[in-house]
Amino acid sequence: MLKNLCQKMFGRSLWVYHANSGGCNGCDIEVLNVLTPYYDVERFGIKLVGSPRHADVMLCQGPAMRATAQALKRAYEAMPAPKLVFAIGSCACGGGVWFDSYSVLGPVEKVIPVNYYIPGCPPRPEAIIYGVAVALGLVDKETAPVEFKQLKLPIPRYHPSELHGDGDLVVYEKLEKV
Amino acid sequence: MSLVSKLEEVLVCLKAGRVTLPYPAQAQPLPENFRGRPIFDATKCIGCAGCANNCPAREILVFDVCQEVRILQYLGRRCTYCGRCADVCPEKAITMSQEFENGTDAIGDLGQRLELFMSTCQRCGRCFKGPSVLEDLKMKGYRSDDLQNERWIYRSRSFLEEDKTVDDIQIELD
Ligand code: SF4
Ligand code: SF4
Ligand code: SF4
Numbered sequence: 001m002l003k004n005l006c007q008k009m010f011g012r013s014l015w016v017y018h019a020n021s022g023g024c025n026g027c028d029i030e031v032l033n034v035l036t037p038y039y040d041v042e043r044f045g046i047k048l049v050g051s052p053r054h055a056d057v058m059l060c061q062g063p064a065m066r067a068t069a070q071a072l073k074r075a076y077e078a079m080p081a082p083k084l085v086f087a088i089g090s091c092a093c094g095g096g097v098w099f100d101s102y103s104v105l106g107p108v109e110k111v112i113p114v115n116y117y118i119p120g121c122p123p124r125p126e127a128i129i130y131g132v133a134v135a136l137g138l139v140d141k142e143t144a145p146v147e148f149k150q151l152k153l154p155i156p157r158y159h160p161s162e163l164h165g166d167g168d169l170v171v172y173e174k175l176e177k178v
Numbered sequence: 179m180s181l182v183s184k185l186e187e188v189l190v191c192l193k194a195g196r197v198t199l200p201y202p203a204q205a206q207p208l209p210e211n212f213r214g215r216p217i218f219d220a221t222k223c224i225g226c227a228g229c230a231n232n233c234p235a236r237e238i239l240v241f242d243v244c245q246e247v248r249i250l251q252y253l254g255r256r257c258t259y260c261g262r263c264a265d266v267c268p269e270k271a272i273t274m275s276q277e278f279e280n281g282t283d284a285i286g287d288l289g290q291r292l293e294l295f296m297s298t299c300q301r302c303g304r305c306f307k308g309p310s311v312l313e314d315l316k317m318k319g320y321r322s323d324d325l326q327n328e329r330w331i332y333r334s335r336s337f338l339e340e341d342k343t344v345d346d347i348q349i350e351l352d
Contacts, residue, residue: 040198090235093285094255097235100329107255109285118281119288121258129201131281141282146290148220 013045014132017055017079021072021108023062023096026122027089031059033125041129044136052078060114063091063098064105076112084135087114088128090121213259214277218252218290222271225250225294227321229263229272236330238263239323246296253328254280254288 020028034041035048049055052075064072076085087093087108095106108114118131133139199206225248230238235256241249264272280288323330 038197038199039201043198090256090258094235094237094253094257096256097258099256100236116281116283117255117285117288119254119257120278120280121260123280124278126201126206127278127281130279134281134283141287142277143280143282143287145287146218147293148218148291149293150220150295 013047014057014084014136015047015049015055016057016059017049017052017075018059018061019052019072019075020061021063021068022065022104023089023091027061027091030122030125030128031061031088034128039125039129041132044132044138046132052076053080055079056082057084057086058112059086059088060092060108060112061088062108063095064108064111066103066105069105069111072108073111084115085112086116086118086131086135088118088131089123090119093117093119096121208276208278212276212278213261213274215254215259215275215280215288216252216257216261216263216272217275217277218250218292219271219273220292220294222269223250223267223292223294224269224271225292225296226268228266228268230321230323232262232266234258234260234262239325239328239330240321241323241325242320248294248296249325250292250294251323251325252290254290255285255328257288 018028018031033039035046052058056079058076058079060072062068076083085108090096092108092114095104098104099106105111116131116135118128120127123131130139134141227238227240227248227250230236230240230250235258237253237255237257239249239251239253241251243249259274261274264270264274282288
């Protein structure tokens with residue numbers, strides 16, 4: 001549903017605003033790399049703008065920090081609706097390595113609603129393009145949660161109830177399985 | 179003068195040709211040692227929690243449901259793809275895959291959750307102390323990480339003195 005909405009609302013060009021709220025600059029470099037002729041994201045009509053008031057999409061890097069959360073929120077509110085937020089990098093997606101320290105509040109979704117996540121530290125430029133392509137409906141997402149549950153105890157167990165006396169010997173019935 | 183330099187520029191551009199990658203349509207080969215998302219092999223994992231203890235992002239959570247069942251949960255959201263979990267795993271149950279196309283609209287898509295039976299002593303039914311590899315990984319006693327809030331619960335008294343979840347578990351120190 002979100003994808004359909006995206007295709008409808010953001011059918012033409014996406015203007016992106018690049019907000020770093022306390023990352024290490026690794027993700028910023030990769031985002032700028034995406035805009036170079038080598039990866040050339042302007043093929044999809046994506047253009048970097050300098051003000052959130054001109055933007056359709058906010059690319060967030062870095063966790064929500066105690067010092068920058070307010071500014072991040074104001075930048076989000078300044079964007080005209082409809083708006084999309086991309087969390088780029090493991091800092092923005094999950095708070096990063098220092099997610100539980102004093103100055104880090106956590107992932108950016110604690111402060112502003114996030115629509116798409118691109119994990120990685122930093123994500124490859126291709127991964128960023130892929131995330132944008134998923135949002136634009138050009139490709140399908142590839143990830144799915146994995147859940148595994150062992151149903152049987154992998155080794156046989158010893159049950160005293162299966163012991164019985166046989167003359168002088170004590171016999172364990174399922175001995176060969178143990 | 180400027181016309182000449184413009185012409186030179188045109189020449190340079192023509193010589194370079196087209197450099198843009200046709201990315202989403204056609205992928206570029208990855209470098210051999212590229213580390214993508216770690217993938218857990220549940221059939222190999224013995225549940226020693228060495229990966230959880232060594233993850234710098236505290237990203238792998240462990241929850242012991244009872245003496246014999248342990249839940250291992252990889253969140254995927256703050257993983258830095260550092261490969262330390264794969265290095266430390268004694269059973270080589272974690273492989274750093276070359277997967278990087280992980281863009282998604284739901285962060286839960288990146289998680290992996292293993293629910294494992296732990297080997298217990300056939301006589302007493304309790305988990306027995308493993309050989310020295312497990313000893314090295316310093317997993318002692320039970321662990322009950324907070325799966326809902328996606329964080330560790332520290333057992334040491336120096337942390338979270340007021341937290342009620344802390345003091346109801348005794349650590350086996352031997
Ligand atoms: S995700 Fe990694 S590279 Fe990106 S800002 Fe955070 S620490 Fe830096
Ligand atoms: S790759 Fe690094 S950050 Fe990711 S789960 Fe393994 S140890 Fe943790
Ligand atoms: S270190 Fe390896 S064997 Fe131990 S719990 Fe992690 S994945 Fe399983």
